[in-house]
Amino acid sequence: MTRDEIKDKVVRAITDVLSLDSQEEEILRDENYSGGLTKWTSATHAEIIVAVEDAFDIEIDEMRIPGLNNVARIIEYIQQTV
């Protein structure tokens, strides 16, 4: 799976779980700028992680979750794992 494919899948999973509109999805696609997305918070973080796990059929190490704070970090994690 290419990096772009992973990114598309990650963005789709997060867009679905957070019910993002197209503008918010654009913000999400800016890989390092997820912090600008008001719906991506510590309160929704676990839901995001569950959605990504489901999308890639993986189990993310819980200790790594706080560091998975943007799309780029999640892509890196998946590339190392899958």
Next chain:
Amino acid sequence: MSETQIIPVEIPRQTANDDTMFLLEWLVGDASQVRAGDAICKLESSKAAFEFSAPCDGFLHIISAAGKDLPVGETIAWITSSADRPGQWPSKPTHKQQHAAAAIEGDLKITAKARSLMEKHNIADDAFANLSLVREKDVLEYLQKNPTTAVDGDKLQPHSHLQLQTAKVLTKSFGTIPHSYLSKHVSAASLESAVEKICLKDDILISLSDLLVSTIAGILRDFPKINSTWLDAGLMLHREIALGVALNQNDGTLVVPVIHNADSLSLTEIAGKIRGFQKRSIRNRLTVEDLTGGHFSVTTMIGTGVSQVFPIIYPEQAAILAIGDRWGCDDNEYYTLTLAFDHRILNGAEAGCFLKAVCDRMLQEKK
């Protein structure tokens, strides 16, 4: 009024819904002379308190003391034409005697409110065959003992095992631990700034609750009584710092997974543990091991709009700390931290020291 006349003063029926009235106080003394229309006592119905007047002229002889809930129709005093108190009152049947007599005769009386409730729940008169007078409380008691009684459209939702367990735990706790509460307001801007600073410094995403749990983990060893269990034989001071973190599940149940050896974990690791619990909670995969062994608990209402929480201490724990949602306005916004503690174990000063230490330490993260 003739010399032989003795008139009862009875609890009146004020509303169709009230089967009883509370006798708040007597406004005149025993054996006082009263005139018809004089206020003689204060009664309280479910709606309001009101003054009750003497039905006729004469001397009032009180037979029911104030401070009691009394059935409608009950005689609370007599009014006689002479000041002398008769040796014996007329043989007017008491309220209880009236009930007993009615029961023997099979004459079932049902108050309006009780009848309405019975009709609503399809309860037949036979259900109260052993009573002479059916009151609302009798029907409510019946409903409690017969929980499957339902009206059209009602649906019995069975308790989940988890809900039953939670209920058992909370009932035990509230019934056995003498709770006391202390609260402290902390500047919302300062706390959020502390969290933001950590997130930027370590490039992680954590919450204020994570910081709270981590802070408690770091200082609990300095407050051994807070990390203890009350036993009849003494206070069991726990070696391990095991923190329960209350989570509301999607089905509305409350679970409290435990972070064991929390004092050996960094803030990031504690945040990771909590995200792991949240993840397993979403997936319904929390295990018994996840949910047991806590010695202190933290509960959060951040994001709910509720500013202050008065939590219930879990059994075998000495305290629980709650944080409510941000409240206030403009530059004066706060989070309120409330510590519920077992007053057998801690006095207010000790609990206050702990609460202050938690707040101070959280704010130190900002510096």
